[in-house]
Each structure stands twice: as structure tokens, then as C-alpha cells.
Amino acid sequence: MPRTTPSDVHVSKRMRAGGHAKHDHARGIRCGLAGLLWPQLSRAALSASRVGMVGIGLLTAACSSQKSSSTPPAPILWGDMKPVVSVKELMRDMIDPASDNIFDAVKIETTKSGTVEKMPKTDADWEKLRIGAVTIAEGVYLLKVPRPFAPPGDENNSIGPDATELSPAQIRAKLDADPVLWNAKIEALRNVGLEVLDIVKKKNTSELWDASFNLDQACESCHLQYWYPGHKALLERVDRQLEELYGRPTRLGGPPKP
Numbered sequence: 001m002p003r004t005t006p007s008d009v010h011v012s013k014r015m016r017a018g019g020h021a022k023h024d025h026a027r028g029i030r031c032g033l034a035g036l037l038w039p040q041l042s043r044a045a046l047s048a049s050r051v052g053m054v055g056i057g058l059l060t061a062a063c064s065s066q067k068s069s070s071t072p073p074a075p076i077l078w079g080d081m082k083p084v085v086s087v088k089e090l091m092r093d094m095i096d097p098a099s100d101n102i103f104d105a106v107k108i109e110t111t112k113s114g115t116v117e118k119m120p121k122t123d124a125d126w127e128k129l130r131i132g133a134v135t136i137a138e139g140v141y142l143l144k145v146p147r148p149f150a151p152p153g154d155e156n157n158s159i160g161p162d163a164t165e166l167s168p169a170q171i172r173a174k175l176d177a178d179p180v181l182w183n184a185k186i187e188a189l190r191n192v193g194l195e196v197l198d199i200v201k202k203k204n205t206s207e208l209w210d211a212s213f214n215l216d217q218a219c220e221s222c223h224l225q226y227w228y229p230g231h232k233a234l235l236e237r238v239d240r241q242l243e244e245l246y247g248r249p250t251r252l253g254g255p256p257k258p
Helices: 006-069 087-103 123-144 168-177 179-202 205-226 230-246
Strands: 107-111 114-118
Touching: 087 123, 087 205, 123 179, 168 179, 168 205, 179 205
Parallel strands: none
Antiparallel strands: 107 114
């Protein structure tokens, strides 16, 4: 084993001291670089974390949106509606009697004693009027439920050369060709029912004459479109015949003017 001299020990210490010095120097450089780079690294890490949070937020929103879009919409009706009678029977047994409650509420009657103007006066009179208005406003919407237009075997007055009414098949064809018009007629009649309801709340008898006129217009407008469009042509033909007979114009379907 070689002998170690004091000079060797000194050299060895210098080498170790130098090694520690180099190590300390390198560590200082690394620490310095770390100090310089830390703000940038911190900002980058923070940005990455923010991006990650945004991504998570977008993903959560997408999942929530997908979940909400998959939620079934609330039903328009609470249950199925199954018609019992035809349109013709519904009009005869519900809508027409209800309209009489309104037509009969205001009228002028001529008796032997003179002319009498009838108006609702008692609570019973107003109640009858209200029942008619509610029945029309609610009941007319039953015409939106598909149903036969007439009972089986009933073809209306649609057969023969002088037929003035449409058959159930012809009415259905008109509805299928323009369902918007059918619903517009329904809404027009419903609006009159709502108008009368408002009159009943205020007990304003002066507005009942206009409401009665509006009801007549709504009914006849629909009937001339879907039930008896030939009536107008028939009345016009009768007027022409009367004009030829008497030599002067007459009112539509009425007696000759004096």
C-alpha cells in the first residue's frame, strides 16, 4: 500500500474543497435559475389550472345542457281526450243552447201592450248569461278535438241539385286544406265568450247589444264557410227572382222594399 505524504493529503483536501466549491457553485446557479423561472412557471401552472377548470366547467355545462334537453316537455293536456258526439251534435246540444243564453239576454219584444226592451236585471239573469259565456268560451275548444262532422248516415242537406249544405266529407276536406282557418273561427267564437264574461263581471248592460251582434257574426261566419255556403247563393238567387217579379231591388232573402 503506497504511503500518503502530507502533500498528498493537502492535494486531496484541495480537490475535495474544489469539488465542494464546484458543487456549491452549480447549486447556486440552479437556485438562481429557479428563482428567475419560478414566476413564469407559476403563471404557466396557474394558467394550466385555469384552463383545466374552464374545461371542467364547459364539460359540466354540456352535461347539464344534455340532461336538461333530454327532459321531456310538460304535457299540453293532462290526459287523452276522446270525443263522444259529432260536431253537428256538439253544436246542437252544447254551443247553440249556450248562445241562446246570450241572444235572449237582450232583445226587444213587441206585445199588445207595446214594445218592451229586455235586459238582465236579477242575479239569476246574470248567472244565466255567465253560464252561456263560460260554456261557449270553454266548449268551443272541443271543436279542436278530431271527431266526425255528423252522425253516421247523416249527409246534411248536401244531396240534390238545390243542395245548400256541405256533406261531412266536404267539410273535412276544407278543414284539411286550411286548418288555420278552422282554428281562427274557433278563436273568434271563444273571444266572444270572453267578451261576455267581462261584461258579466262589470254588469254593463249597454255592451250586451254589441256582444250579441259579435256572437251572431262569429257563428254565421263559420256556418257560411263550413256548413251552408250555398245559403248565400240561394238567397241571392231568390232576390234576383223577386226583383224580376216586382221590378225593384229587394233585401237579401226578404220581402220587396216598398
